[in-house]
């Protein structure tokens with residue numbers, strides 16, 4: 001990631017982790033970091049507590065799923081959900097990889113050819129003075145496009161309808177286009193809270209032009 005890139009997330013650390021979560025971060029996480037010699041099929045950006053990453057892993061047992069999230073309490077929550085009491089990853093989650101930091105570090109690094117990229121409830125940064133912190137600007141969308149397989153899909157969901165319109169405007173300045181494909185999407189923790197107070201989330205599915 002370029003040093004001068006603007007931070008798009010809030011905190012990296014929240015309340016103190018339990019002893020179990022601390023040991024999972026220390027002992028289990030390093031082995032789950034993405035490896036250069038392994039093809040990754042699906043990326044989820046900003047997975048929060050990781051419930052949707054877990055769904056993806058179960059729905060796609062033969063595909064490798066990478067979740068990127070800089071909020072360490074979220075990373076620890078996902079680890080806790082996929083590991084047994086000894087810190088071993090449960091069989092059904094063995095296809096999960098975790099990058100515990102800003103996804104742009106991974107994306108700037110490679111040309112992954114992901115089949116799917118998921119971004120559910122990206123931080124909307126609603127105040128005008130924070131607009132520059134919005135992740136899904138045209139530059140970032142082009143970076144996603146560069147890392148997408150030719151027939152790959154980017155699936156975005158937000159309950160912040162102003163951000164939804166803003167993203168669609170950004171798409172105009174990219175080599176991506178909106179499609180009317182559909183996709184099954186589970187409710188995430190953030191969505192259940194419905195922070196923006198809207199009736200329902202809206203989804204955007206993008207492919208390369």
Ligand SMILES: C[S@@+](CC[C@H](N)C(=O)[O-])C[C@H]1O[C@@H](n2cnc3c(N)ncnc32)[C@H](O)[C@@H]1O
Nearest residue numbers: 008009046047048102103120121123188189190
């Ligand atoms: C509003 S939360 C939504 C979490 C989850 N997707 C859900 O729906 O419950 C947005 C998440 O995106 C993460 N995020 C923001 N910028 C990011 C970046 N550059 N790379 C990876 N994750 C990022 C934040 O840390 C935060 O956990």
